[in-house]
Amino acid sequence: MSDKPAVGFIGVGLMGKGMAKNAVENGYPVTVVAHRKREAVDDLIQRGATEATSAKELAATVDVIVLCVTGAPQVEEALRKPDGILAGARKGLTIIDCSTSEPDVTERLQKELAERGITFIDAPLSRTPAHAWDGELTTFVGGPDELVKKWHPLLSTWASVILPTGGPVGSAHALKLVNNLMSIGYAALWSECYAMMGKIALKPQVLRELIENTGMNCGNFQNFSKYICDGDPNAHQFSLSNCLKDMTYYNRLASKHNTATLMSAGALETLKLGINMGFGERNIPETVDIVQRLNGQQEGPATDN
Numbered sequence: 001m002s003d004k005p006a007v008g009f010i011g012v013g014l015m016g017k018g019m020a021k022n023a024v025e026n027g028y029p030v031t032v033v034a035h036r037k038r039e040a041v042d043d044l045i046q047r048g049a050t051e052a053t054s055a056k057e058l059a060a061t062v063d064v065i066v067l068c069v070t071g072a073p074q075v076e077e078a079l080r081k082p083d084g085i086l087a088g089a090r091k092g093l094t095i096i097d098c099s100t101s102e103p104d105v106t107e108r109l110q111k112e113l114a115e116r117g118i119t120f121i122d123a124p125l126s127r128t129p130a131h132a133w134d135g136e137l138t139t140f141v142g143g144p145d146e147l148v149k150k151w152h153p154l155l156s157t158w159a160s161v162i163l164p165t166g167g168p169v170g171s172a173h174a175l176k177l178v179n180n181l182m183s184i185g186y187a188a189l190w191s192e193c194y195a196m197m198g199k200i201a202l203k204p205q206v207l208r209e210l211i212e213n214t215g216m217n218c219g220n221f222q223n224f225s226k227y228i229c230d231g232d233p234n235a236h237q238f239s240l241s242n243c244l245k246d247m248t249y250y251n252r253l254a255s256k257h258n259t260a261t262l263m264s265a266g267a268l269e270t271l272k273l274g275i276n277m278g279f280g281e282r283n284i285p286e287t288v289d290i291v292q293r294l295n296g297q298q299e300g301p302a303t304d305n
Contacts, residue, residue: 005063012040016068018132019158024048026157056088064094072105091117107170124176136160142172177250188267191288204228227285231301241280244271
């Protein structure tokens, strides 16, 4: 019998599977709920997890639920559908939302759930599915210090960096949107630079080598460049449709605070064009294809490496 709190996972996709795996391997009793595909659930069961038939059943049996779903609508659905969390939740349950959601929605849910004796905090993620698998994610956590400390041991099973925001619940989701503006904004910038390399008849590898010898070099740039330079679109598995969702959330946040959106507006329009081109399920390094098409260039990686 484990002395650790029982943990439920809703959303064991690219990020959530690795997170749940690490919780199991660190001795937490883990229960998961299947969604569309069973592969991740079956793998986690083999590692020691158990399965609930619904979010309602899950909420009735665990101490804390970790949500790792796409965004605010999916969070609301997990809570409110007939066999969802609220149908089975009891007082004392904690919900940790690791999704990239909207701060306003998070703040509203925190207040609503508190009235029912349920704790709700936000702990969105940064880095990649590979980092999730290795327990090396970064997570930002909003809410009171005592809650951050209480759940630090669980969070540390999948995150090597845990950054309390020092702000209320909802502030971590806001910080996550700022973080994603940097990542997605740089993707738009690098895409334009790589497209220009084609216009001036230089190989993309030349730009990569240039950046490698400047202060702009970083892991994000290297992963992005593996598509256009090496033909690997999966070095950063983050779909353009999710990028668009996050930039839309960011711009709503900026509008709420009357903040100028010079850079984010450009990234947002780039993504809208890409979605309209049918690129929604492509990964973020393939942003370069959007700019290449706009420039009338051949899309995709360099063919002569």
